[in-house]
Amino acid sequence: MCNVELSVPVLIKNVNSLWVFSGENAITIQLFLSKYVIIVLKQSPSLLCCPVCGKHLALEERRYICSAGHSFDLARQGYVNLLQSRRRQSRHPGDNNEMVQCRRRFLAQGYYAAIATLINQKVRDHLGVQVSEQNNQLLDVGCGEGYYLQRLLRDGSKNGIEVSGVYGLDISKSAIIAAARLLPGVTWMVGSAVKLPFHSRSLDVVLCVFSRICAVEFARVLKPGGILLIAVPGEAHLLSLRKLIYDKVRPHQAAKHEKGLTEYFVRDASERVNYELHLNGAETILDLLAMTPYYWSISAEKKATLAKRQKLDVSVDVNVISLRLNNTFKLD
Ligand SMILES: C[S@@+](CC[C@H](N)C(=O)[O-])C[C@H]1O[C@@H](n2cnc3c(N)ncnc32)[C@H](O)[C@@H]1O
Numbered sequence: 001m002c003n004v005e006l007s008v009p010v011l012i013k014n015v016n017s018l019w020v021f022s023g024e025n026a027i028t029i030q031l032f033l034s035k036y037v038i039i040v041l042k043q044s045p046s047l048l049c050c051p052v053c054g055k056h057l058a059l060e061e062r063r064y065i066c067s068a069g070h071s072f073d074l075a076r077q078g079y080v081n082l083l084q085s086r087r088r089q090s091r092h093p094g095d096n097n098e099m100v101q102c103r104r105r106f107l108a109q110g111y112y113a114a115i116a117t118l119i120n121q122k123v124r125d126h127l128g129v130q131v132s133e134q135n136n137q138l139l140d141v142g143c144g145e146g147y148y149l150q151r152l153l154r155d156g157s158k159n160g161i162e163v164s165g166v167y168g169l170d171i172s173k174s175a176i177i178a179a180a181r182l183l184p185g186v187t188w189m190v191g192s193a194v195k196l197p198f199h200s201r202s203l204d205v206v207l208c209v210f211s212r213i214c215a216v217e218f219a220r221v222l223k224p225g226g227i228l229l230i231a232v233p234g235e236a237h238l239l240s241l242r243k244l245i246y247d248k249v250r251p252h253q254a255a256k257h258e259k260g261l262t263e264y265f266v267r268d269a270s271e272r273v274n275y276e277l278h279l280n281g282a283e284t285i286l287d288l289l290a291m292t293p294y295y296w297s298i299s300a301e302k303k304a305t306l307a308k309r310q311k312l313d314v315s316v317d318v319n320v321i322s323l324r325l326n327n328t329f330k331l332d
């Protein structure tokens with residue numbers, strides 16, 4: 001397909017990709033052999049800061065290290081764990097492995113592809129389709145098992161979106177391990193949205209899909225002119241599923257997700273993705289359940305009833321909202 005001449009040390013990471021490390025300025029050349037596409041991620045120096053002392057974290061071969069000597073190894077699966085134990089509310093915070101696998105199966109069927117397509121359009125509108133000198137740095141917070149970043153890089157390569165750095169962060173180690181297996185070439189990290197291990201004003205796009213919104217942190221890490229993209233449930237989202245779980249169901253209050261944001265952000269645009277899904281088979285229905293917060297609260301009885309269903313028609317109703325920092329926001 002192509003010849004790549006390399007004069008720097010090479011680390012073969014995976015049969016489908018090639019990672020080239022050259023000190024702090026790591027270059028990742030990723031070959032998606034099956035798709036005959038090449039994405040070159042020109043990674044600039046690390047944007048990360050030490051979760052212990054806040055100093056700059058530099059990438060040194062297989063570890064990140066700060067000038068105070070705190071170091072964080074790259075795990076063999078290709079991620080770094082930057083989660084401080086005091087940020088953990090349990091031994092294994094976030095989605096567990098079962099939830100991660102359910103999400104992976106469900107999303108692989110393309111049921112939420114329309115949401116990914118809209119997010120990609122929004123990123124493209126912001127970053128532009130021209131290959132430019134811009135330093136486009138993008139973070140997916142609460143990225144789960146990596147579906148949306150995978151779709152972004154796949155569609156982005158077709159549309160010529162050039163990103164210098166792509167980061168996926170989740171508090172769940174299971175989710176990050178699954179993500180790193182799916183898509184090498186992204187900087188995957190275990191961490192918390194509450195204290196992002198990024199320098200202030202370092203990112204062009206922060207993406208947050210059905211995940212915890214931490215307005216003040218998102219505002220801190222965005223460059224002036226950067227955008228926050230959130231995907232949040234609309235009023236009718238998964239209504240028929242909720243009716244099978246709860247005796248009384250109220251419409252989602254779509255506006256509540258934006259409440260904490262208004263102090264830091266102004267809304268640029270909001271677009272709705274709304275369609276019906278026709279799910280077949282108990283496994284798919286239970287996979288969908290495991291992707292939602294209802295997984296934690298459903299009674300054993302209702303879950304057993306749900307497990308006997310072979311069909312479920314359910315509405316997807318999601319708002320994809322883009323926001324910009326408001327003019328009054330100042331860093332402390
Ligand atoms: C509903 S899932 C969404 C995952 C992914 N964005 C998707 O839509 O496929 C929410 C994710 O947020 C993660 N999460 C929960 N609290 C978090 C926190 N404080 N910081 C980072 N991630 C968190 C969970 O582990 C889980 O993967």
Ligand SMILES: [Zn+2]
Binds near residue numbers: 051066068
């Ligand atoms: Zn440090």
